[in-house]
Amino acid sequence: MKNKTMIVVSLVAAAAATATAGTDFAVNGGFETGDTSGWVSFPTASSTFNVTIDANSGNFGAELFNDTLASGAVVKQANLGAGVISAGDTVDISFAAKGSGAAGGVAFAEFFSEIDGGGVSDSVLLGGTPLALTDQWQVFNFSLAAGPDVSGGVTLQFASVTGADPSSVMVLFIDDVSVSFIPAPGSLAMLGLGGLVAVRRRR
Numbered sequence: 001m002k003n004k005t006m007i008v009v010s011l012v013a014a015a016a017a018t019a020t021a022g023t024d025f026a027v028n029g030g031f032e033t034g035d036t037s038g039w040v041s042f043p044t045a046s047s048t049f050n051v052t053i054d055a056n057s058g059n060f061g062a063e064l065f066n067d068t069l070a071s072g073a074v075v076k077q078a079n080l081g082a083g084v085i086s087a088g089d090t091v092d093i094s095f096a097a098k099g100s101g102a103a104g105g106v107a108f109a110e111f112f113s114e115i116d117g118g119g120v121s122d123s124v125l126l127g128g129t130p131l132a133l134t135d136q137w138q139v140f141n142f143s144l145a146a147g148p149d150v151s152g153g154v155t156l157q158f159a160s161v162t163g164a165d166p167s168s169v170m171v172l173f174i175d176d177v178s179v180s181f182i183p184a185p186g187s188l189a190m191l192g193l194g195g196l197v198a199v200r201r202r203r
Contacts, residue, residue: 029179032059038077040078046068057096064172064174066171069168072160076157077177077179078114079154080153081181082152083153085150087148088145088184089150099160100171103169108131109127111154111156114150137175156177
């Protein structure tokens, strides 16, 4: 009787990992479908999330409007790159935005490392503060490391948040949303190995 170790390499997973490195995971990030498909929305009582012809590029952008007192209207691209992005991989985020707030209205962009089955292993407020918006389109770029558990992928979230003043309002325009990644050195994706499994058999 002796132990033999069989190393099984998943070629399908390897191809997926190498093919998607650097690929944009965002779905309908430019709203060029003419609708908000691909986006998950959590509205307030009176908020709206609509496509608009006011775009940074192409034919369409999107407007997230909120005037519900002391609330946050949220839209997001959820669970992107699940099974491909690994802990420590660099995630590159880019989007164009503009907007305005009154009486305490602000806008945020947040990044979450999702755990499969629920919960997050890390969350980041992009830029550390509300977005510094003007009435002109600006492109925002961020690079950050994925959290310690990204089995559920990553999520990019935008929020239009109002204050306690009854006249508070926030209008956020977004377009050209992109989420891609660079494998960390030594990760399976960098090595081109999507699933390396050691099976020990006793004979």
